[in-house]
Amino acid sequence: MIPLSPLDLALAAALVLALAAVAWAGRLGVARGLLVAAARTAVQLLLVGLVLKVVFAQAGLGWVAALAALMLLLAGREVMARQGRRFRGPWGYALGTLSMFLSAFTVTVFALTVIIGSVPWYEPRYAIPLLGMLLGNTMNGVALGLDRVTAGAMAARAAIEARLALGARAAEAVAPLRREAVRAGLIPIVNAMSAAGIVSLPGMMTGQILAGTPPMEAVRYQVLIMFLIAAGTGFGTLAAVWLASRRLFDGRERLRLERLR
Amino acid sequence: MPEAKLEARGLSVRHVGPIGLRVPDGRCVGLTGPSGAGKTLLLRALADLEPHTGEVLLDGRRACAFRPHEWRRRVMWVPAEAGWWAETVGEHLEGADDALLARLGFGPEVRGWQVRRLSTGERQRLALARALARRPEVLLLDEPTAGLDAAARAAVESLLAGWLAPGRAILWVSHDLDQLGRVAAAAWALEGGRLAPLTGAVAWA
Numbered sequence: 001m002i003p004l005s006p007l008d009l010a011l012a013a014a015l016v017l018a019l020a021a022v023a024w025a026g027r028l029g030v031a032r033g034l035l036v037a038a039a040r041t042a043v044q045l046l047l048v049g050l051v052l053k054v055v056f057a058q059a060g061l062g063w064v065a066a067l068a069a070l071m072l073l074l075a076g077r078e079v080m081a082r083q084g085r086r087f088r089g090p091w092g093y094a095l096g097t098l099s100m101f102l103s104a105f106t107v108t109v110f111a112l113t114v115i116i117g118s119v120p121w122y123e124p125r126y127a128i129p130l131l132g133m134l135l136g137n138t139m140n141g142v143a144l145g146l147d148r149v150t151a152g153a154m155a156a157r158a159a160i161e162a163r164l165a166l167g168a169r170a171a172e173a174v175a176p177l178r179r180e181a182v183r184a185g186l187i188p189i190v191n192a193m194s195a196a197g198i199v200s201l202p203g204m205m206t207g208q209i210l211a212g213t214p215p216m217e218a219v220r221y222q223v224l225i226m227f228l229i230a231a232g233t234g235f236g237t238l239a240a241v242w243l244a245s246r247r248l249f250d251g252r253e254r255l256r257l258e259r260l261r
Numbered sequence: 262m263p264e265a266k267l268e269a270r271g272l273s274v275r276h277v278g279p280i281g282l283r284v285p286d287g288r289c290v291g292l293t294g295p296s297g298a299g300k301t302l303l304l305r306a307l308a309d310l311e312p313h314t315g316e317v318l319l320d321g322r323r324a325c326a327f328r329p330h331e332w333r334r335r336v337m338w339v340p341a342e343a344g345w346w347a348e349t350v351g352e353h354l355e356g357a358d359d360a361l362l363a364r365l366g367f368g369p370e371v372r373g374w375q376v377r378r379l380s381t382g383e384r385q386r387l388a389l390a391r392a393l394a395r396r397p398e399v400l401l402l403d404e405p406t407a408g409l410d411a412a413a414r415a416a417v418e419s420l421l422a423g424w425l426a427p428g429r430a431i432l433w434v435s436h437d438l439d440q441l442g443r444v445a446a447a448a449w450a451l452e453g454g455r456l457a458p459l460t461g462a463v464a465w466a
Contacts, residue, residue: 158340159344159345159346162346164330165310165337169330170329173346252309252329254310254311
């Protein structure tokens with residue numbers, strides 16, 4: 001692969017600066033946000049690069065686990081921040097984080113040990129990017145699904161309570177909401193799989209091809225990743241929606257919307 | 262005095278209570294009171310839809326001896342503004358026969374109607390129909406005729422009077438004292454979180 005010099009990056013940055021200048025001149029109100037986001041990209045990725053350099057050099061399970069835990073906690077925070085309405089107290093954070101842990105970590109470990117068979121199985125060059133892609137996508141699904149459950153419960157309160165009042169089980173009364181929330185969480189990955197290769201070339205495959213991997217090798221990895229993401233997102237969303245919709249009710253199957261903020 | 266079909270002992274829910282209340286078997290008891298007094302809250306607590314303290318008993322059996330949905334199927338709250346979970350009326354009317362619908366002024370074709378196109382009065386009567394169709398033992402009625410014209414109101418009152426029988430009971434919330442005089446064997450007013458015999462209730466005693 002042809003290495004990039006700082007000058008090359010500066011040229012790319014000039015394009016963003018030009019865009020910001022146009023936005024500023026046209027008073028579009030996005031110039032500042034654009035520049036901040038661009039600066040964040042550069043700084044955050046640089047830091048991640050440094051961290052990865054260290055972790056790759058150490059290659060110990062402890063380092064990989066620590067980085068994985070940090071990634072999970074940050075993803076959990078992101079999921080919580082994206083909720084219009086979320087559960088009060090520790091559940092607001094724990095629901096999404098627990099769901100992502102259960103699905104993304106399980107799928108990653110399964111892929112590393114059974115499918116890829118890297119040695120050792122936690123080899124950071126495979127483990128960290130894989131977990132990163134899985135967490136990033138699972139996070140989207142979990143955040144969408146959770147948001148749909150909590151916002152939906154507020155909106156459908158009368159309908160849910162009508163069914164409870166008529167003698168329905170809580171699970172029955174909340175079933176349409178669960179279905180809709182799971183669907184909302186899964187739509188992005190379903191769309192991504194449907195459009196892969198037609199509308200856009202997936203990022204990882206593009207990266208591997210740029211790095212000199214033969215296209216068919218890159219394709220195989222991309223298909224693997226897509227399937228892993230679908231499973232991770234799907235099971236993560238299912239877990240989050242299931243946990244959240246249970247948490248909406250108490251032991252006497254009453255709808256407890258005051259648990260949301 | 263018949264046995265109590267539904268009984269509350271020391272029932273407290275938020276600012277309401279503690280309340281003791283007996284609804285005798287085969288009877289209708291009226292409940293009135295100013296808006297915001299907590300009448301709906303009380304009905305919701307009786308149906309175990311609202312966290313509360315104290316006891317509610319059906320035929321002398323405590324609510325916690327029933328599974329929650331089985332309690333609510335027996336002690337059924339019919340809210341003033343009912344919620345609907347499906348698009349057509351028929352999807353809500355599981356178990357309702359044509360005779361019941363006819364007594365509330367609907368033909369069988371009502372099953373195909375769109376819920377969102379129903380008038381307030383139609384919603385109210387259909388909410389009652391779907392409750393009766395599920396064969397409750399106690400009805401907790403929250404302003405069941407508030408949106409109805411005189412003819413529909415009379416139809417609902419007569420339907421419910423005919424529904425009452427041994428093994429059944431009604432707690433009827435209304436602002437219309439004349440109505441409570443017609444339908445209820447006794448009536449209470451909820452004010453300041455407490456129940457008091459309704460002024461004039463002597464007439465029913």
